[in-house]
Amino acid sequence: MPHIKLSAPELKLIPLPESGQVFYWDSSDRGFGVKATPTGLFFVVQRRLKTNDGPGKTIRKVVGRHPEMRLEKARQLKTEIYAEIGKGIDPHARETEHIHTLEEVYAAYRQSRTLRASTLKLYDGAMTRCFDDWRNLPITEISKSMIEARHKEISNRNGKRGQGKAHADQAMRFIRGLFNYASDSFPYFENRRNPVQKLRWNGDNKRESHISEVDLPVWFDAVSKLRSQMIGDYFLICILTGLRRTEAATLKWSYIDFTKRLLTIPSDKTKNGRRHCLPITPLIIEILQRRKQAIKASKLQQISNDYVFPSNGSTGHLVESKASVTKVIEISGVKFMPHDLRRTFATAAQRLKIDKVSISKLLNHVSGDVTVRYLVTDPEDLRPAMEAISDYFNHKFNSKNFAKSVEFR
Structure with missing residues (x-):
């Protein structure tokens, strides 16, 4: 059984076997490890049960599934279970006494x-x-x-x-x-079949909509006519970066390095728990600089927080954009939702024939391909792709430099 020093980055590199199970034990935390199976990774605790006659049988207990359970939480539960086994308490025996509701x-x-x-x-x-x-x-x-x-x-x-x-x-x-x-x-x-396993599903109901090439000019024109400059800039940041709508709405100035021209969202703020580092183009920088100037010139300057899209609400940042979405649809006739802007970004990348690995990195997707997981991409490697996407939207919005030419009301 292999021994490794378990860490969040190392967990992402553990391959899943095609069949059976493989245990990886933590070299720095005795009795703690992960079980790799074809369906995923599971945190486990292992220790010999204490008895009056000395060490008894070996107890192995699943703590939780990765990545749904964070490593820190698994270590915390491991400490509790490991101590119980050391006192002679078999966690499995306790569980078999009761059928859970x-x-x-x-x-x-x-x-x-x-x-x-x-x-x-x-x-x-x-x-x-x-x-x-x-x-x-x-x-x-x-x-x-x-x-x-x-x-x-x-x-x-x-x-x-x-x-x-x-x-x-x-x-x-x-x-x-x-x-x-x-x-x-x-x-x-353990040996029971999941009753949902053979369910006849209604079908794939996921949205696949995006803003088409021919609709981009009228959509942008409608965005430029919004009364709220902040919402307009929010929509543009979404479509130019491919960020998830919540990631864009909660964007902070501390995430942005204007010198290195990089945007970095911490792991605890992303959907998949992975840090997202993205090159930003001159167009994106101009919009962000415009945001800074707008905040200084408005009442929002009084809000002492770090958000790019601040609000005087309880969250401190932009939360709801439904009214503005409705207004853009009313003006342009182009139906869309904020997440469609992320799909439009991905569609543009595909249309520009950017390779799938780069698109996956730009969107901060977790690949199921073990080889791709081992690839470490420098953010600068993604800059040509980001600039090509920005140029694409700049052209489709039918303006030489739309970031400068937009005049919001």
Whole structure:
């Protein structure tokens, strides 16, 4: 069994086997490691059980799944479980005495992972709207037929729990995750088939929309006519950087190095927990500089925070742009959502024949290709691609230098 010094970067480099399982033990933390399987990585604790007659059988306990559970959280739980085993307490024996209810599985699932507030809100909503009457059911009593009936009920908008097909699939992905967690965590559930496994899904309901080439000029013209310069700049930053809408809305000046012309979002502020370093082009810099000047000249100067798109609301940053989205659609006739700007960025990169690895790096996507995970890309290697994308949008917006020529009301 290989021994390595477990760290967040090292975890990303551990390959998944095609079959079976491989254990990697931490060389600096005895009894702590990860189990690599074809379906993912799992943090584990291992120690001999203390008995009155001396060391007993070896206990191996799964703590949680990576990357849903952060390394720091796994180490914390490892310390607690390792101490219990050292006192002669078998965590598996304790668990087999009790069959967990759906509510208890969900509570344990939440404790084992570091979840964003928005994700917790989504999961809590699914429990309340879709599975509230199952909360006190032992998880082993939830059958395949119950899952199929509930999926159909949620899919029917006219039903008691009706929310539509997309919401039904989303709810089932949530509860499927709870069953997978139970299978990985509780011995009594290890050999049970996930009742969601054979579900007939409604289909792929993911949005694939983006702003087409022919619509870019009228879309930009509508953005330039918005009453709020800040919202207009926010939309432009989204489409020119490919940032997720929340990453752009919570962008801070401290993330931007104007000397090196780099934008770096910390790992705790990205969706996948990976630091995102992106070259910024002259067009992006001009928009950011315009933001600085606008803040100094407005009442927002009184807001003492570091946000590029500040607000006097409780969060301190831009949160809602629905009214402006509606206004742009009304003026231009081009339907879009903020996340469509990220897809438009990716589509432009593809149209420019930028290689897929570079596009993945620009979007800060986690690749399933083990080889790609080993590739370390210098941000400067991505600068030609970023400049090509900026030039593409500059041309499509039909202006030699749109960042200077826009006159917001």
